[in-house]
Amino acid sequence: MSKPVAESANRSRASGRQALPDAHALGMLLREAYFALRRCSNAHCAQFDANGDQFVVLRVLADAEGVTQQELVDLAGYDASTTGNMLRLMEAQGLISRDTHPDDRRAKIVELTAKGRQRQRELWQATETLRRRLWKCVRPEDREILSHTLSRITREMEQVRATFEANQTQNSNP
Template identity: 30%
Template structure:
């Protein structure tokens, strides 16, 4: 029974995510940032100038948890927050020049990490893995 459970897709995805997070944490700690901080900056890299609410929804964080995280990022000089011009209740989150400079290092770490993830896979196996993971994600998004 234990061996069967450990071979289920849910268990294997969870274990891989846990290990991936641990390795990312180790590698990103050299930059003085946590995984959560890295994810915020990565999201802002692709979509700068979002509201805190939009960012919380995209990352799956509560508004309170994201607020505390943004406080730390702001103190460290990686982001700044501004009032939204059309909604006085909303705050926009923007990355700073300091964040831009660390993004190159973050990208290098992410590229190396992804290279390590697929080590030993053929190009066909890699393409199949990506295709299947996207299908699993799509299935979960429909839930």
């Protein structure tokens, strides 16, 4: 079995020791970690006819009941289309309800149903070992640093994306 791309890209040729990652290797390491976590999360959630993304939505709704669909997009970190598709499926499964916002007919309020609350609790319990194992990978003294670093990376990449998209829009408008 071959080594992950980021692992091999992150080795010093002369010594074989870990070198400081360049931007590409860091990106690949983050990507590998994300996909490993996603696969593991999906496996844990599958027994409840759910996936990790749906669990995220259920968890956000459990913590922030009665949010608009757009607020859910922002809180869960998915795009509007993906969120809308997930919500349609979850509504058909009886996990959530969507009602027109009382002050804005264009907006939808999203809430967990009793079945959705129960499913969220089941998924939370089913993923307990996963969360423990995830934190076990990070020394207690490094957890706050890791959280801050990942937040900084997220903010920076969002700024890069926004700048890129703004430039693309300017370049496409003669």
